Amino acid sequence: MSRFGRTEALLAISAAALLAFSPLLPKWALFLVTVALAKGLVVLGLLLLMRAGLVSFGQGLYYAAGAYAAGIAGQMLRISDAAAVVALAAVASCAVAAVVGGLLATYRGIFFAMLSLAFSMILYGLLVKTSALGSTDGFNVAIGTVAGVRLPGASARTGLFALTVGLVFLAALGAHRFLGSHLGRLAPAVRDNELRVEYLGASVRGVVYLNYLLAAGLSGIGGALAGLAVGHIDPEMAYWTTSGEFVFVAILSGSGSVAAPFAGAIAFEVLRSFAYEYSPNTWQLVVGLAMLLVILFLPSGLWSLFTRWRRAR
Amino acid sequence: MAVVIDGLIYASWLFLIAVGLTLIYGVMRILNMAHGSLYALGAYAAASLAGWWLSAGHAPLASYALLVAAAVAVGLVAGPLIERGVLRFSYGRDEIVLVLVTYALFLVLEDVIKLIWGVDPYFVSGPYGLLGSFEVGSLSYPVYNLLLVGAAALAGSALAWALRATRRGKMLLAVIHDREMAAALGIDVGRVYLVTFTMGAMLAALGGALTAPTVSVVPGMGVEVIVLAFAVVVIGGLGSPQGAALGALIVGLVRSAAVHFLPEVELFSIYLVMALVLLVRPRGLFSAPEARRI
Amino acid sequence: MAAVLETVGLTKTFGALAAASDISVRVEEDSVLGLIGGNGAGKTTFLNLITGYLKPTGGRIVYRGREITALSPRQVTHLGICRSFQIPQVFDSLTVIENLLVGTGIAGRALEDRTGAQAAADALLARFHLTAHRLELAGVLPEGIRKLLDIALALVTKPALLLLDEPTSGVSAEEKFALMDLVLGAIRNERVTVLFVEHDMDIVRRYAHRILAFHEGRVIADGPPAEVLASAEVRRLIVGEEPRPAAARG
Numbered sequence: 107m108s109r110f111g112r113t114e115a116l117l118a119i120s121a122a123a124l125l126a127f128s129p130l131l132p133k134w135a136l137f138l139v140t141v142a143l144a145k146g147l148v149v150l151g152l153l154l155l156m157r158a159g160l161v162s163f164g165q166g167l168y169y170a171a172g173a174y175a176a177g178i179a180g181q182m183l184r185i186s187d188a189a190a191v192v193a194l195a196a197v198a199s200c201a202v203a204a205v206v207g208g209l210l211a212t213y214r215g216i217f218f219a220m221l222s223l224a225f226s227m228i229l230y231g232l233l234v235k236t237s238a239l240g241s242t243d244g245f246n247v248a249i250g251t252v253a254g255v256r257l258p259g260a261s262a263r264t265g266l267f268a269l270t271v272g273l274v275f276l277a278a279l280g281a282h283r284f285l286g287s288h289l290g291r292l293a294p295a296v297r298d299n300e301l302r303v304e305y306l307g308a309s310v311r312g313v314v315y316l317n318y319l320l321a322a323g324l325s326g327i328g329g330a331l332a333g334l335a336v337g338h339i340d341p342e343m344a345y346w347t348t349s350g351e352f353v354f355v356a357i358l359s360g361s362g363s364v365a366a367p368f369a370g371a372i373a374f375e376v377l378r379s380f381a382y383e384y385s386p387n388t389w390q391l392v393v394g395l396a397m398l399l400v401i402l403f404l405p406s407g408l409w410s411l412f413t414r415w416r417r418a419r
Numbered sequence: 420m421a422v423v424i425d426g427l428i429y430a431s432w433l434f435l436i437a438v439g440l441t442l443i444y445g446v447m448r449i450l451n452m453a454h455g456s457l458y459a460l461g462a463y464a465a466a467s468l469a470g471w472w473l474s475a476g477h478a479p480l481a482s483y484a485l486l487v488a489a490a491v492a493v494g495l496v497a498g499p500l501i502e503r504g505v506l507r508f509s510y511g512r513d514e515i516v517l518v519l520v521t522y523a524l525f526l527v528l529e530d531v532i533k534l535i536w537g538v539d540p541y542f543v544s545g546p547y548g549l550l551g552s553f554e555v556g557s558l559s560y561p562v563y564n565l566l567l568v569g570a571a572a573l574a575g576s577a578l579a580w581a582l583r584a585t586r587r588g589k590m591l592l593a594v595i596h597d598r599e600m601a602a603a604l605g606i607d608v609g610r611v612y613l614v615t616f617t618m619g620a621m622l623a624a625l626g627g628a629l630t631a632p633t634v635s636v637v638p639g640m641g642v643e644v645i646v647l648a649f650a651v652v653v654i655g656g657l658g659s660p661q662g663a664a665l666g667a668l669i670v671g672l673v674r675s676a677a678v679h680f681l682p683e684v685e686l687f688s689i690y691l692v693m694a695l696v697l698l699v700r701p702r703g704l705f706s707a708p709e710a711r712r713i
Numbered sequence: 714m715a716a717v718l719e720t721v722g723l724t725k726t727f728g729a730l731a732a733a734s735d736i737s738v739r740v741e742e743d744s745v746l747g748l749i750g751g752n753g754a755g756k757t758t759f760l761n762l763i764t765g766y767l768k769p770t771g772g773r774i775v776y777r778g779r780e781i782t783a784l785s786p787r788q789v790t791h792l793g794i795c796r797s798f799q800i801p802q803v804f805d806s807l808t809v810i811e812n813l814l815v816g817t818g819i820a821g822r823a824l825e826d827r828t829g830a831q832a833a834a835d836a837l838l839a840r841f842h843l844t845a846h847r848l849e850l851a852g853v854l855p856e857g858i859r860k861l862l863d864i865a866l867a868l869v870t871k872p873a874l875l876l877l878d879e880p881t882s883g884v885s886a887e888e889k890f891a892l893m894d895l896v897l898g899a900i901r902n903e904r905v906t907v908l909f910v911e912h913d914m915d916i917v918r919r920y921a922h923r924i925l926a927f928h929e930g931r932v933i934a935d936g937p938p939a940e941v942l943a944s945a946e947v948r949r950l951i952v953g954e955e956p957r958p959a960a961a962r963g
Contacts, residue, residue, distance in 0.1 A: 161515050163522075209694075212701065215514050216450045216657075220649050221697075224690055227646050231686035288818035288830065295815045298804040305764070305802070307790040307870055308819045347642060350522060357519065387533045394526030401520055402508050 121275040140267050140335040143274045146371035147328035151321030152356040158317045159297030163349050164222030165325045167229050168199040170344035172326025173333035177247045186250025192330045199326025207318040211311050223346045233341035244340025270331050278364040422675045428564045430671025431571035437651040437663045439622030445595045445658030446615040452521040454623050455641030456528035461624025462631040464489035466541040473545045482546045490628040494621025502616040533638050540635040547632035650693045656703030717742040717906045724771035732758040734930040747917040748910045750927030756910045760876050765789045796876035801863035805852030816869030840899050841865045856883045877909040
């Protein structure tokens, strides 16, 4: 039943390598990779949606929801185990997605993109107005234990890193399996011809809803991990420009394999740190130009980026 | 009464930022995410131009004309540059691809603004207080706000007239209705696109230019605009200028009512209206019916 | 023989336009019905109504004794009614085999048999002579092959009632008969009832057991081909033949 193919091997080796080398990495590198991998989870979710033909400009909703769920669990429910709060974040995100997705699943194209943006801005507005959560300042979060193991001081960071790598490995593996499955194959079908999907007996709405829930869960986990890594969460995570960043990384990463979003996210974070140091007022310019080049020079359109995954023989 | 006046003022502002967006979508099927950047460009250009004029000691009343002139200039420069230089290469592709292109443009323009004008705020409050204020009951409003309402009304009616009564305008309407058919009838769709985008850019810039005297002009002032503009446009129906007017009016009045009676929901009033409208009319108030596909 | 499909007073109006008027038809199992009529006569509307794409404004549709008037295309497909389209509805960015796998995957879930999806797709591929095109993207296929794929997709869930909307339109004259032979041959051993819309009278004459002639939303003739195609009204309104003048007949 379990086929251990090339991708699974690549993922396992990458995860093992990351874990093995973590003691050797300087603090800033460990931090950067943790945050990048967390954001990579959001991008993975985005790619699942894009495969179904939907571009979400509102993943920030779940990124923030997950982060705040983790933060609230820590501050108010006194749950300080990183693994536990991340799990809670996933549940919270999926719960929100279950409702929001119900409305959004009716829309496509521009409407879907902009409505998802609007919803994330609603959360932004809510967070800004809530002084109990620190309004625009947000609040700090700390790591207590990681999966039950108490790690003092700096090793807490390593523990979070290990947790992140583990979750990313599971997510990538799961995504790989999903994409090769029958359900996974329905997404590009929905993108290409909804009418035909319905006439074959499957529910288009169901496919969209499922992928939306998966993307939301991944984004929530990513948000919680990122929040814990940075040690601080604020409403900016829900602002539409944060969501836009994820979209950019998704476009840049494409979908050569399920590892692509993570490689892309790491590359993005590295580039960003350097660009900010040398010229903070041109970073967006560079990102924008890069995006234009990618879009305009793609040989067979944007969607070719997202169809190369798991070609059937 | 105060609710209505406040509502009208806010509605006018909303209309100015939304009508350009809906026009561009209607004709070109592009949701211009860089709309806020054009708005900001208008504000900065207006602040610079009017600011220079006033500090050089020239006639203060002429500064209003300069605000408008700045907006027109931004439209005439940025419009064709963007349309011919970038957008043109993506026509015919998926709508969402064009959204991504305009999003990339938004990123570029935000930094271009910083490169040209720096990161410090600009102030050009002269025109705001120049005309004094008028009293309604116990409240006083700057006359400038009336100017805003007037500008919106003028822009709206001018657009309506231009679309219906001029030959160019009717061509625009034809393209809105059916691009392929319009092209088959010999209408230069490429030229129509250029004109439309330029007009849309001008209208966005006008919104920014007229707002400049009322705020401090800072980087990032256009970022929020796209969200509001989109909400208004969605309520009215994508591509319908009348829809933008009606949507702006509804949102303006609702928000004003919220500010006066229930301040906590002020930020969401616009989304609430949007959600309610979409529940009843999923494509907005003035939306075109869709033809059978099979 | 049992009636697999029956419509009673089926009507569909769009404002003042009657796309379908009071259509009452009984279709016997295992038969092949040809639907003819000019453009806009209501043939495709009839198919759209049966499959639930359009909701009728009046009348009923009964399939195997069961009321299906208000059902959606998805539900109708599950009950065993499938269709192909005038413009082939396939998945352009997927390869031919992937197209079929989407279909057999969905069918497999319905029949609770997952492992058979690949085998079923391969079998369909072979049966429709599409093996040479296995790894080609559906979007770049020639029209005739796209039509075949569209029809193959219609057979994925093993329907009892197959609706074909202009199966040979856009196909070259030489290939029309080959296509119809192929399709009808693929279902020969199963008890599948076929309704097909056609403009080509040769095809209709050759393959239909019975013909329904549509005109302005109504069925104006219903019977065996020889009878219907000889009717003066049908010849005038649909086939387009002028009655020959007396002099030429001599």
